[in-house]
Amino acid sequence: MTGQADNTLLDVKNLSVRFQTTKGPVEAVRGVSFTLGRERLGIVGESGSGKSQTGRAILGLTAKNGRISAEHVRFDGMDLTRVGDQEMRKVRGARISMIMQDPRYSLNPVIRVGEQIAEAYRVHTGANRREARRRTIEMLNRVRIREAEKVVNLYPHEVSGGMGQRIMIAMMLIPDPDILIADEPTSALDVTVQLQVLAILDDMVRERGMGLIFISHDLNLVASFCDRVLVMYGGQIMETLDAGKLHEAAHPYTKGLLNCLPTLSSARDLAVLERDPAWLDPIGAGYSEAGR
């Protein structure tokens, strides 16, 4: 892999997430291994593929009935699966941040957005109120919100989905994280707003050397935005591809997904994805990197 030696921010080895449910155990993530550099890494899959659970498990945000196991999740000399709660709290938010799909559920509905961002800033830096407010407006300007002085006084229900997502990103930006995990950050947004949000994420990777894990169901979007793509199915990585070469995918699942997308250029009936039960067979640790 390119520049793995010094550029690797995160090294995930053989990560699994298993949930205890009333209907028995469910293995949401099964032996996933990958590394993240200062790049845009896409994780693509359908619902239930384990892509979101992979992102959550890195930060220890798995629900209470879930168990995470891994050989290691290495970040800055630590193994995130083995650090204590206190150390994890220093990583979470400050050094590895996460944005979710719908900003309406991530923002507190009864607190003005400016106060929420300022609070995040004060928690991470210990700054006073005036300083926090000044930085808040600066952050909002950085995510290209016009009239930030007015926006800080709005409640979450008064802002649009696109603006809400930019506010979330502004909040995540404050501590200058090394890694951002974005779980379907633009799926609830219009395509033009999506472009703006992606441009902001793009800047963070290019200008500040952040590592981005971009979780999405949208193959074409990921192919156009990311550097590398992991394709997940049934909790495992089916294959890892350079984003530009998505259309040269080798795995039948990836090919099948691409074929069932409607396109502007053709009006033929869409191919139906035939799922091969063998795709669910355990692939074994290390396949995803070795198979590249």
Added chain:
Amino acid sequence: MIEIDGLTVTFGTGSRAVRAVRGASFRVAEGESFGLVGESGSGKSTVLRAMAGLNRDWGGSMKVRGQALGRTREPAFYRALQMVFQDPFGSLHPRHTINDILKEPLIIHRIGDAETRILNALEEVGLGPEYRFRFPHQLSGGQRQRIAIARALIINPPIMLLDEPTSALDVSVQAEILNLLRRLRREHGLTYILVSHDLSVVAHMCDRLAIMNAGRVVEELSVERLRAHEPDHPYTKQLLRASLGYDRAAAENLAWFD
């Protein structure tokens, strides 16, 4: 078949009024599949809901098969026009079996022979008779959307209004539902009005489309023109470019239209 002229829909009154649709006009011929495309808040779904009689406060004129539509609708109107909604989880009654759900339109329209019609409707949408006495929570999202389509189809309406019928589904399931809708239109000679935010879905399903922004139709064009990337209006051009994936230059040069 369908003539919409100067349609307006306003929510609320006075200074808080929101003019969701501000004079939309278009025509759809019999057997045609027509797309209404726009971003959120463009008014595309509101147009559809006004047509279906779900919004009573509208202005302008709407005609279906030559008949002017009024504020209230006769049951006969719904024999000609049925609607499929976006969310297959919210649009089926959770405590009714599939049998109850499919029987309801037959009871409303006093259509007999329920047994055969229900089994036929299930078969039409590719579900076996074993689904008949199941509840919606026992079905996947795609299967529920098939039931919603079967419910609309069971009274043989010539017109179907489709409001984002696949946007809650995974792409592999979307492909199955789009194929199903195309086959049904072919076999029954149906007229579709499809609302979607997704230009490739509309390109796949429709003959012609109207692009809406801020409550107005900014442009009508044929699917051929869309495929050739030759829309006239700058708003459509921008929407098309943004739909093609991440494009740094496009992101820097977004314009606002109102």
